[in-house]
Amino acid sequence: MKIIAIETSCDETSAAVVEDGRHLLSNIVASQVEIHARYGGVVPEIASRAHTEALSGTVLQALSQAQCTLDDIEAIAVTNTPGLIGALLTGVSFAKGLAYSSGKPLVAVHHIRSHVAANYLAHPTLEPPFYALVVSGGHTSILAVDSYTSYRTIGVTRDDAAGEALDKAARVLGLPYPGGASMDKLAFEGDSNAISFPEAHVSGAPFDFSFSGMKTAVINYTHKLESRKVEIDDKLRADIAASYMRTLSATVADRLEALIKQNEKRNIVLAGGVAASKYLRNVLAEVCERGGVGFYYPPIKLCGDNAAMVASQAYYECIAGSRAGMNLNAYATSEADLSFKNE
Ligand code: KG4
Ligand code: ZN
Numbered sequence: 001m002k003i004i005a006i007e008t009s010c011d012e013t014s015a016a017v018v019e020d021g022r023h024l025l026s027n028i029v030a031s032q033v034e035i036h037a038r039y040g041g042v043v044p045e046i047a048s049r050a051h052t053e054a055l056s057g058t059v060l061q062a063l064s065q066a067q068c069t070l071d072d073i074e075a076i077a078v079t080n081t082p083g084l085i086g087a088l089l090t091g092v093s094f095a096k097g098l099a100y101s102s103g104k105p106l107v108a109v110h111h112i113r114s115h116v117a118a119n120y121l122a123h124p125t126l127e128p129p130f131y132a133l134v135v136s137g138g139h140t141s142i143l144a145v146d147s148y149t150s151y152r153t154i155g156v157t158r159d160d161a162a163g164e165a166l167d168k169a170a171r172v173l174g175l176p177y178p179g180g181a182s183m184d185k186l187a188f189e190g191d192s193n194a195i196s197f198p199e200a201h202v203s204g205a206p207f208d209f210s211f212s213g214m215k216t217a218v219i220n221y222t223h224k225l226e227s228r229k230v231e232i233d234d235k236l237r238a239d240i241a242a243s244y245m246r247t248l249s250a251t252v253a254d255r256l257e258a259l260i261k262q263n264e265k266r267n268i269v270l271a272g273g274v275a276a277s278k279y280l281r282n283v284l285a286e287v288c289e290r291g292g293v294g295f296y297y298p299p300i301k302l303c304g305d306n307a308a309m310v311a312s313q314a315y316y317e318c319i320a321g322s323r324a325g326m327n328l329n330a331y332a333t334s335e336a337d338l339s340f341k342n343e
Contacts (some may be wrong), residue, residue: 001074001298003318004062004098005311006055008091009111010138011035011042013054013311016083016307017066021315024121026065027301027308030054038233041167046085055094062307065136070102077314080108080324081331082138090328107314107323110334111305112139113151115271117313118298118306126296129266133257135252135280136272137163137178140209145269148316155207155255162248163274165211169218169244172236187245190238195221197247199254207255214247249283258286260291267294276303289320 002025007014016027032050036042063069078095080088092108099106131154132143140162142155160168163180170179175186197217200210218240220327225232232240256268258260274280275297288295302309 001315001318002066002068003075003077003107003314004059004070004073005077005079005109005303005314006059006095007079007114007297007305007307007310008051008055008087008094009079010087010305011047011050011243012305013051013058014305014307014310015055015062015063016057016311017068018121018298018308019316020151021312022120022292023126024063024067024308028058028061028065029304030058031305033178035078040171040177042084044086048090049092051087059094059098062091062224070098070104073102075102075105075107075314075318076102076319077107077109077310078311078328079096079111079114080328081257081334083110083330083332085092085330088188088332092328092330095107096328100326105318105323106263106326106328107249107318107322108328109310109313109317110263111297112141112143114309114313115139116143116145116269117316118271118309119269120300120312121302121308122298123296126267126269130265130269130296131263133252133284134272134341135162135270135274137161137180137274139272140211140252142207142259148313149185149320149322155205155209155261157209157211158202158205159212160215162211162252165215165248166244166274168215169241172219172222173232173240177251181276182273183241183245184279186238186241187279188242190235190240190242192242192246194239195243197221197244198326199247199251202209203314209251211248211251214244218244243275248278249277253283253287256287257291260287260293265291265293267296270295270297271303273304276300327334
């Protein structure tokens with residue numbers, strides 16, 4: 001079963017064709033990073049307009065690279081939550097139009113579920129149940145994936161996402177947007193014990209995250225240096241990045257270690273834009289090895305937002321009977337509600 005998927009939840013316009021949830025036939029990603037870089041972050045209205053301009057071409061390219069036409073496609077999938085509401089609506093409206101005009105079924109996909117599904121494309125034998133750690137620019141969650149379509153939330157961030165905390169630190173260090181990849185690279189060049197940043201715990205919720213404290217700490221740290229007229233040279237910048245990355249990774253690793261100790265043995269699946277971090281992968285790989293559980297993550301090109309992961313998850317939603325109607329809407333938030341259903 002070939003599915004075409006559309007992803008426009010944030011700043012990447014993407015369309016992809018995937019067969020039977022596992023075989024990637026095409027994955028076109030039109031990135032808006034350059035457009036938003038000059039503002040130091042995603043400007044929602046500009047993102048929506050850029051999606052509208054890019055969508056038709058991206059979908060046509062995805063079909064042509066997959067060497068098929070709409071006639072070969074059995075369902076049309078789209079991300080409808082969570083994300084920037086205007087951006088999501090461009091994809092949802094386009095997908096509804098495509099489904100209506102072609103008479104093909106429409107399937108709505110939860111963005112966080114699709115990030116997890118990136119691993120199905122990369123690891124042919126990976127199957128639920130497992131625990132997933134979704135670490136991206138907008139989300140940080142620990143999930144019990146009991147089946148392809150049955151998710152339970154074990155922990156979420158109470159404030160900022162890990163990627164947001166990385167992007168903010170990168171910004172105060174003068175690194176270009178989005179800064180996660182630069183922070184990750186720099187972290188290998190500095191002394192990770194040079195500076196102490198706070199690792200937050202949420203009382204009564206051992207699997208929840210909080211990254212706002214460390215984000216504020218790095219802002220205060222650099223402001224203090226500025227007020228003392230201390231220049232942030234390459235060595236100091238690398239030390240800050242390394243120390244910050246160590247704290248962020250330890251925050252995630254501590255929860256993962258507790259999860260492995262306190263629960264039945266399940267594989268651990270990492271996903272989301274920050275899953276591209278070599279530093280984080282190394283730290284988490286050690287935790288999984290110590291805990292005696294398998295550790296999976298997608299290749300870098302499937303970590304960030306892309307439609308291939310949406311098409312993969314859509315296959316499993318589809319064979320479980322999920323169909324969306326022409327009344328399908330987009331929703332900006334629904335992080336806690338992974339029990340989400342097609343309407
Ligand atoms: O999943 P994603 O593309 O978008 C959301 O759904 O939020 O994640 C984007 C985040 C950004 O914060 C970006 O800085 C971060 O992923 N990121 C990285 C790396 N590449 C992208 N963080 C750490 N290391 C990387 N190599
Ligand atoms: Zn994402």
